[in-house]
Amino acid sequence: MSGTLILVRHGQSEWNLKNLFTGWRDPGLSQKGHEEAKEAGRRIKAHGLKPDIAFTSALSRAQVTNDHILKELGLETLETIRDQALNERDYGDLSGLNKDDARKKWGEEQVHVWRRSYDVPPPGGESLKDTGARVWPYYMRTIQPHVLRGETVLVSAHGNSLRALVMVLDGLTGEEIVKTEIATGVPLVYRLNADSTVASKEILEG
């Protein structure tokens, strides 16, 4: 057995609440989102987990979630590496549009394909496959070595950048991962074997 990887999707954002496509836009957390992030920290603490290093994206909703978690753990000064490789999938021309308005304009089915197909990108944006093509190499090069050294690593990121990671860690197909929803503020705890395969996965729900 080697180390532990804790994945957390940021708490609800102002734009999740307003039902807007967000992608690389940078809204803050909603009041509920702040609470969810603190709760994620409390659950990590209750499980006796103590990160040695943290990673987050270049977007404030993930960074603030990371800050809340570290504060709950009493680890405010822990080294945190920010990188846009962990950003949400780029929603391109849909960014900032209301999801219901988009359905009225382009139809339910087309919008569903843009949101949840594996390899069809929204206009001017990234598919989940494109997102994985930047998230996975970053994980392999920069995050995984810490886990394999036996460290506990916290990653606060986004619905689709985490889907891209979970797909490979859980060995899911493109079809399976797009049906998998990652809840805001619910930590996913992976213990890795020394050969980097997954020894166990625990979802820290309620």
Ligand SMILES: O=C(O)[C@@H](CO)OP(=O)(O)O
């Ligand atoms: O708007 C977004 O960037 C994402 C995540 O909130 O939405 P979706 O549920 O379509 O992946």
